[in-house]
Amino acid sequence: MKNKSPRAIAVKILTEVEKGSYSNLALNRHLTPEIEKEDRALITELVYGVVKYRVRLDYVLSKFSKVKISSIHPVVLNSLRVGLYQILFLDKIPDYAAVNESVNVAKSFGKRAAGFVNGILRNVIRNKDVIDYPEPAKEPVRYLSIYYSFPEWMVRRWIELFGFDFTESLLSAFNEKPKLCVRVNELKIKKDDLKSLLNKEGVKWSSGLFLEEALYIEDGPPLTRLESFKRGYFQPQDESSMLVARVLGAKGEERVLDVAAAPGGKTTHIAQLMKNTGRIHAWDLHPHRIELLKETCRRLGVTIVHPEVRDAKIPDTKSFVQFDKVLVDAPCSGLGVIRRKPDIKWTKKPEDVVNLKREQFELLSASSKYVKPGGAIVYSTCSIEPEENEKVIEKFLQENRDFEPDDIRPFLPKALSGELKEPYGYIQIYPNVHGLDGFFIARLIRRQ
Numbered sequence: 001m002k003n004k005s006p007r008a009i010a011v012k013i014l015t016e017v018e019k020g021s022y023s024n025l026a027l028n029r030h031l032t033p034e035i036e037k038e039d040r041a042l043i044t045e046l047v048y049g050v051v052k053y054r055v056r057l058d059y060v061l062s063k064f065s066k067v068k069i070s071s072i073h074p075v076v077l078n079s080l081r082v083g084l085y086q087i088l089f090l091d092k093i094p095d096y097a098a099v100n101e102s103v104n105v106a107k108s109f110g111k112r113a114a115g116f117v118n119g120i121l122r123n124v125i126r127n128k129d130v131i132d133y134p135e136p137a138k139e140p141v142r143y144l145s146i147y148y149s150f151p152e153w154m155v156r157r158w159i160e161l162f163g164f165d166f167t168e169s170l171l172s173a174f175n176e177k178p179k180l181c182v183r184v185n186e187l188k189i190k191k192d193d194l195k196s197l198l199n200k201e202g203v204k205w206s207s208g209l210f211l212e213e214a215l216y217i218e219d220g221p222p223l224t225r226l227e228s229f230k231r232g233y234f235q236p237q238d239e240s241s242m243l244v245a246r247v248l249g250a251k252g253e254e255r256v257l258d259v260a261a262a263p264g265g266k267t268t269h270i271a272q273l274m275k276n277t278g279r280i281h282a283w284d285l286h287p288h289r290i291e292l293l294k295e296t297c298r299r300l301g302v303t304i305v306h307p308e309v310r311d312a313k314i315p316d317t318k319s320f321v322q323f324d325k326v327l328v329d330a331p332c333s334g335l336g337v338i339r340r341k342p343d344i345k346w347t348k349k350p351e352d353v354v355n356l357k358r359e360q361f362e363l364l365s366a367s368s369k370y371v372k373p374g375g376a377i378v379y380s381t382c383s384i385e386p387e388e389n390e391k392v393i394e395k396f397l398q399e400n401r402d403f404e405p406d407d408i409r410p411f412l413p414k415a416l417s418g419e420l421k422e423p424y425g426y427i428q429i430y431p432n433v434h435g436l437d438g439f440f441i442a443r444l445i446r447r448q
């Protein structure tokens, strides 16, 4: 496909995503520097929009197409989805422009494909205000699954866990476009100085919702091209992820172990809170991810981290009871961060949650051996699934009587600690409640 229009590029990316690419990686590959800022923004919006709303888009298309959706050629289908997404969701783009652009993309497949796309999209425009969706009262799972575009298994699971109303607000929040959040690297720059510098670099920012080290990026050039990024004055990181280092509460001069550390967002935040004193051992299973962690430490000027490629499930007996603080930021389903990674809707399967909980429990159990008596272990995931979170903690506490839940309220901002219930040992963050990525954080103490 030689067409270099933003819609054509979006269709190409979407067709790669359907073959198994992650949308963020495919976007990075195709968003070459010569593409204008506005076009980059449009391509990104179209790709994430179609990935996010695929079920709803296909449902609407199926109402207007005589050909079964599964029989339409992927490029023609993605031209239709891109056109339909603009018609249903992007008021700033006139309907006729959305149709013409999709027709142009489909033209590479011949006149018939172009006519097919033209006919369906024009028909949608005439009828878009009277599209029938399943009735929520009669078919709650099907309705939520189609309207908010989620796999039925996720919707069913969340309705069982949280009820219909909470699930609906959760799905809606997962579909919102999250703002980019960064952590001010106070090891290198004062927050007010970074704000002034960002102003000079043409970046619009706003303050964090809960934490003083957080800033939201409202608009501006791509972050990694900024001098302030290259100099290590900030690190992209969601605010809920920043809560983890806060809850760990490591102080300067302590010995800390971060068993699943790469690419290092939380490790470097811990180092920042320790004022770059003491020692952090940072392990990860994957060598290429440890390289990323080293690079992050270098850029941010963090010097107390000792990275090591290690499987944290294999005991290192000489390190037992050696650490004041241990962090287990466990591999997880990622179902809490769908607003940032919409592919998760389609790549995760119900069995992932079941398989992961075993892995998470083993990782927590193995890591607990390194905690000194009186020391603390923090367990976190970017998931909202109880099996990966409080159930792992409950099982661990049942089998490890030398650990007890700790009160995490002193480590949290007041706006969050107020909502916790006894024994105050963990917090579950939800995007629809807190406006942050879904996250779970628990803190346990090893008895003296």
Ligand SMILES: C[S@@+](CC[C@H](N)C(=O)[O-])C[C@H]1O[C@@H](n2cnc3c(N)ncnc32)[C@H](O)[C@@H]1O
Pocket (backbone or CB within 6 Å): 259, 260, 261, 262, 263, 264, 265, 266, 267, 283, 284, 285, 286, 289, 310, 311, 312, 313, 329, 330, 331, 332, 363
């Ligand atoms: C959620 S990510 C960690 C993110 C990291 N803490 C941060 O804030 O940047 C989980 C990490 O666990 C690592 N991992 C998975 N199994 C592991 C194991 N058995 N031992 C050590 N690391 C492991 C993965 O390679 C992955 O980098």
